[in-house]
Amino acid sequence: MCTETKAQSNSETLVAESDQTLVGSEAGQTSSGGGPGGQSPRAKLRHLSRSTQFVICAAIILGLTMTFVGKLVSQSIEDATIQTAAETGARYMQNFLEPFVQGLTTVKELPDATIQTIDHLLSSTSLSTHVVSVKIWLPDGTIVYSTDKSTVRKTFPTEEISLALTGKIYTELDNDFEDDNEDAFERSLNIPLYEIFAPLREAGTGKIVAVGEFYETAEALQREINNLRKKVWAIVGAATTAMLLLLFFIVRRDDKIIKQHETALEWRMDEQARLHSNNAALQHKVTTANHEFSRINELTLRRIGADLHDGPAQLLSLILLRLEELENSQGASDEEVLEMIRRAGEDALNEVREISLDLALPEVTDLTLHDALVLLAERHEERTETRVELELDALPDDVPIAHKICIYRFAQEALNNAYIHAGGKGQKLSASHCEGLLEVQVEDAGVGIPTEKPSVPGRGRTHLGLVGMRYRVESLGGVFIIESAPHAGTKARAQFKI
Known part of the structure; x- marks a missing residue:
């Protein structure tokens, strides 16, 4: 049963965007019922737009105000119209009746001839078309003349x-009109009337000797008043509607601007929160990568020290020991010992050169990524006397130098591992670039990476190299993936957004 081991970068999955809403819409308050149908009018009003709320409130306030104004204006116009008509009629009737009441300063009743004259004038002149009844009152409330003869010489309250x-x-x-006996005749006519009382004065002195009362048909006056009311209410209604529409359009325009600003502010704050979250996550990853790099550098230095100690240092120690033996032989030549010293010195030199070659970075600054990978493969083949299969697609020429060095080191370490642990069998270096994703992969056909811990001290370099490759790739925002299974080889892959 095959077991597949995968080590994947934490940066493969970006930090999820914060779902916290910084600028939320105000939730409407619900009534004690809790259900949507149980919302209070205030809660329902809050769900409406600002312009609609304004129109409703303005309609109520302006409606009440303009209704009051309309009633006040129409009532004032009605009173003024009636008063004007009354004053006009009163002046006319004063001029008509005052000549007949001059004798009331000495007597308390009108002569029959005067009454007949008044009756004749009222029935034969144009007054009969709109004046239906006339009364003359004495100051004590006695009626001395009336169209309705039944009330003559009767006294009524004043x-x-x-x-x-x-x-x-x-x-x-x-x-x-009150339900008085003196108005019984006029009420019996069943037509709209208005009643005018005018003082009648004595010629010369201006003393009020009587009061003239006459009833005039009010149909024309009421038509005029009704027309004036209609005009007043039409003007008030038009003015109210115009004000409401004007204010509505102004408020709606401002409401749209406010909503646009709120939407833009919400988006910016959400974007700010998301960027802040991403920056915090990236900062954490950078800090972690720095710490890991420090640890890996320390381990790398220890490994280099161990390599120098176990390799060239031991060989040099052997050379020195043999040299001492030659000195103690008192000049006797030993060709076998000299040959061994020569081989040990060559081996030490080769090991120092290999370690130096691993530490030294080739001049890749002026090379494209394609040429740098080709150079890496050639040097690896020359060092190990193995073959590396190249499969390089069209790669961008403007890869940043940091990414170029990272990719070079990643491929170099992966090929070294392929040589050490797979004997260079099935070595393949491939690279591709598609839709902004740059991918570099090194694979071999070896026995795979063992899952158990190494039993021999110092043989854990493979895992140390994988950790170093991983953090090297992730430090530039890349994704590191290692795939391996027993007897199925190993694939190391690095991905970058470029």
Whole structure:
């Protein structure tokens, strides 16, 4: 049963975007019922747009205000119209009736001839078309003349004529008539009337000797008042509607601007939060990578020290020991010992050169990534006397120098591992670039990476090299993947967004 071992970079999956909403919309309050149907009017109002809320509030306030204004203006116009008509009628009736009441300063009733003259004038002149009834009151409330003869010489309360006795002209519409006996005749006509009281004065002295009351048909006056009311309400309604529409368009435009700014601010704050989260995650990864690099560098230095101690140092120690033996032989020549010293010196020199070659970075600054990988393969083949299969697609020429060095070191370490642990069997170096993703892969056909811990001290260099490759790749935001299975070889892959 094959077991596949994979080591994958933590940077393969980016930090998920923060789902915290920094600028949230205000939730509507619900009523004690809790359900959508149980929301209070205030909660429902909050769900509406600002312009709609403004229109509703403005309509209520302006509606009440303009209704009050309309009623006040229409009532004022109605009172002014009635008063004007009353004053006009009163002046006319004063001129008509005052000549007939001059004798009331000495007597308390009108002669029959005067009454007949008034009756004749009222029935034969144009007054009969709009004046339906006339009364003349004495200051004590006695009626001395009336179109309705049944009320003549009768006395009634003086409340109605009290204003006229003070010299003022008073008028009222028929809907204000009280249920008095003196108005029975006029009420029986069943037509709209308005009642006018005017003071009648004595010629020369101006003393009020009587009060003239007459009833005039109010149909024309009411039509005029109704027309004026319609005009007033039309003007008030048009003005209210115009103000509401104007304010609505202004508020709606400002509401759209506010919403656009809120949306832009929300997006910017969300983006800021996401970037902050990503930056924090990247900062953490950089800090971790720095720590790991320090640890790997320390381990690498220890490995180099161990290599120098176990290899060239031991060989040099052997050479020195043999040299001492030659000195102690008192000049006797020993060709076998000299040959052994020569071989040990050559081996020490070769090991020092190999270690130096691993530490020294070739001049890749002026080379393209393609040429650098070709050079790496050639040098590896020359050093190990093995073959490396190259499969390089079209690679970008503007790869940053940091990425170029990282890729070179990654491929160099992977090929060294392939030579050491797979005997150079099936070595293959491939690279491709597609849709901004640069991928470099080194594979071999060896026995794979063992899952158990090494039993021999110093043989854990493979795992140390994998950790170093991983953090080297991740430090530049890349993804490191290692795939291996027993007797199925090993694949090391590095991916970069370039």
